[in-house]
Amino acid sequence: MKKTLVVLLVLALMMMGMTAALADGPKAVKNPYKDQLKIGFIIDNIGHPVGNAWKVGVEDEAKAYSNITVQCFDGKSSAETEIQQMTDLINQEYDGILLQATDSAALAASVREAEEAGIPVITLNLDADTPHTALVAMVDYEAGRMVANAIAEKIGGKGNVVVIQATPGASRGINLEAGFEDALKEYPEITLLDKQSGEWLTEKANEVMRDFMTKYDKIDGVFCANDAMAEGASQAAEAMGRLSEMQIWGADGEAKALEYIEQGKMTGTIYTNCFDQGRTAFRLMLFALSSEIQPSEFTETPVVKMGPVVATQETLDQIPENIRW
Amino acid sequence: MSDQVLLRAENIHKSFSGVQVLKGVNLEIRSGEVHALMGENGAGKSTLIKIIMGVYPKDEGTIWIQGKQAEINSRSDAQRLGLAVIYQELSLIPTLTVMQNILLGQETRRCGLLDSKTMTRRVLELMERFDLYLDPGEVVENLSIAQQQTVEILKSLTVDAPLIIMDEPTASLSASESERLFDIINRLRDKGVGILYITHRLEEVRLLADRLTVLRDGENVAVVEKKDYDPQKIIRMMIGKDIATSADRVAMHRPGGPVGLSVRGLTRRGVFENVSFDAHHGEILGIGGLVGSGRTEVLRTIFGADRADAGEITLDGEKIGGTVAGNIKKGFGLIPEDRRGQGFIPLQSIRKNIALTNYDLLSNALGIVNSGRESRMCDDAISNLAVRPNIPSMPVINLSGGNQQKVVVGKWMARDLRVLLVDEPTAGIDVGVKEAIYQILEGLAAKGVIVIVVSSDLQELLRVSTRILVMRKGRIFREFNEGFITQEDVLAAASGIDNSREADHE
């Protein structure tokens, strides 16, 4: 089972790009087993479990290489900070950059700058709006679809649902929501009653959910753009004694959400093994450093999507303790 | 002194909510004259100044500035006419330089930028003209109080034919700084500046004033020329009784009860020195003296709010330490002069205010407040003191001054009080309520509490005290403990006139 969780490589490496790169003169190819290498890892917000799990995964993998140092930076959820850090890493001639961008548009210029300086950039979860070495992502649009389908199935294709959204403008939230809503279109008898931002926060989502429940007498399904908010929604529903009437779904699959599912307080979430995602990004970085591909020739960024698990009470045993984050 | 009249105010009337404060006051100040304005508290000095400065409108009367009738409706009108007040609290901009302060609002500019060269020259010329030298580039907050006063004076001298009003200017100055100020005042007079000098201190008047206007109860009593100056006569003018009748004489008593509070050699450097006295159980000891004589500071030091540099205080033979919390535990209470600022918490209810100093009694070992006991204590205090309205939840800010003071007293009364220190017990309180406060104090004294009262109101001091100490320049100058005395005796002592023989004969 664990095997199936491990990378589901949808490596959409453009072969065209590959060959073009090979043809295009020499690039400083490095030996990841011998050369002294510095890799910078810019995390959107070090306080979040996702970023933390990646960090653990990356550092875990890097332990095997005494010649490689990984330095982590906290982007403080600020595009300006991440841009400053990118500039600093480029100026310091780091060998590679792992980046969890705060915003795909705002980081595009910095990513391009790094790639032009011969520093491969691998983004995590959120793409940068410029072709670069690779993106290692959780599924988002698809995850949204999965949740919609799961809810529809449980409620028999008929009923009322609400969405607790991410902070306005956050791409992951936008994609999750888009997938969810697109899938819902296939169920004409399901009504999307309302959507409000819970700003990624448990407390805020709790408030929003309470508001929903006073406004609507019947809610069959709730989709929250992350687990933290789903936890908040669940607390609110429990407090008002309406937990049993509705399905509550989150996304990400953090340890606490899995516990909630075990206790029956949440219906499900889309679990991704974030340790693995970190390791994958690191291994891909070594590959990029040692290969002769030139991302500047790419017309599109290759994407590696992590295999998701739809975590419900039935499937929880597929996610053992040691891969919960 | 020239004969040019700078300011003439004639027949000034002013009343506040029906109460006549000024009843046809006249005042005339000539250029090159130091004109003293004297009068007891409430005689109308500050109202008159505020009318001249355009802070209050006058009800009746005329003001002429340099022979021209003037309408002064605002501070800026007054400023334009060359009138300036130097208050006890200075009104400079602390972080600007001497030059910037002197020329504030009158800057010289060239092409939109400040022309600091010309401005510095203007200030230096001004300093030269009046013989007052300061570094124009120094930041004001780095100057001493006296130097800051000099800056204020210079600021008021930037106009032609200036008239400077000084309101108790020496109150916050040391003796040497005061002398330096007198020197400045004399020089300004020689340069033709008119100065209106408001003070309680007779010796300053004797030193400085060319003429003296005495106010009493909103009326002119007299204008005295320097050659006719006689301190005893002036005191009588201020108090308003030529011969003290028996009704105005109050008996002083040697204390009968045992000594309770004993103060020995109490000193706070630069404020008061070597203050020693005993206060007995059951007496109300009054402390008189001019503002700045150190009375309030002595009270605060006994209470532990200020630190003493030397001296010893004992209560019933037990030595008293220097912390407020410790002294409250030992049975001390202080009713401060600045009631609003220090006496109570304005937005809290009567109940919370009374309970405030008593939470040690109201809470159990875990610090949890017994709210039943809290409201009982409050109800007791409200009924004992007849606080009106008697609504425990009412914020104290909404009470009248007298009732506010009752609450302040109440918070000490609920305790096992042994010494109550009161600073200006009825400042700003309606006449009707004053008597009630006095009776509360007397009631406390009768129960054996030592009450010490500081007051500038002579009538009050005589009314409430059984014995009076008069302080002067940080020392105890006289003690009245027997015979009959009048306000005049106290004021004379406060002004440094020792007429002890006279008093002894009474």
Add this chain to the structure above:
Amino acid sequence: MRQESIRRIISICLLALLVAVFSLTSSYFLAPKNVYAFLRDASVTGILAVGVTFVIITAGIDLSTGALTALSAMIMANFLFYLPDVPVPVVCLMSILIGILGGLLNGFVVTRLKLPDFIATLATQGIFRGLTMLFAIRESGRIRNQVIKNKAFLAFSGKISSGLFYVTIAFIVMVIVGQLLLKKTRVGVYTYATGSNRKSADLSGIRTDGIKQFAFGLSGFCCGLASIFLLARTGAATVELGTGLEFDVIAAVVVGGCAFSGGRGDVVGSMIGALFMSILTNGIYKYNLGSEYHVIIKGVVIIIMVLFDAVYQRYFRSRLHSSGRKALKGKAVAQ
């Protein structure tokens, strides 16, 4: 020598010390590329700090700078995306205009509606941020931030041949203009007067409300100006742009010697403060430290700097007090 000049020299020495420490531990720290980089990092904060300096000297506070900068940037992004034919200078003027209007709104709420600065600008911060969301570029109803492709506009993020970035030049110009305004004009003196002792300033015939209005207006202008460079740098306007920037700005101003109580500090001080903070950030990146420590170190440094100021201020005052008294007496005797 005057107190202010001594303090200035000490703070420059501290800055030099910081540079010395970092350059000793990292050979790369003083590389021209890195120097220009930290100058650039200081610049946006620094431009905003010029305006906020005026506000804080009037004993006020401006918490809306980050949000107002984001709003100006978002409006520009709208122009660049939907109306690509509008010339870039016009777009920039729009940004500055939005900034000034926003600043004047702050001033209006503070001086006319008589709200405390802290509450007023906290509220307008929300308004500006909300407007930024409202104007965010959308695709089928969802916010989709767009990368700006206008080369002429993106040129603002460029540099002159020596490597100095345009934004740093703008910063330097603003510091010079701001300092002149503060020290050499009537408005500047009145700004100090308003913050130091508002009552006496009023009594000296100064329209202190007008001065506060001016300070907020200037702060808004700085937001407009800074947003041009910030947007060119990020290449896209996001809803979260400039979040928390106001605190970096306030930290720089306070480290630079302005006091919340008003009447103290100047623009050059705030410039040093902005440099100090950016050098510190840049320097710590060179150590292999966890990013938790970055924040802690910054916090500790802010406390040390402000504490230093307070202690120094107290010491200097007590010393000058006695010596000043002596000097006066000496002169009086000489007369």
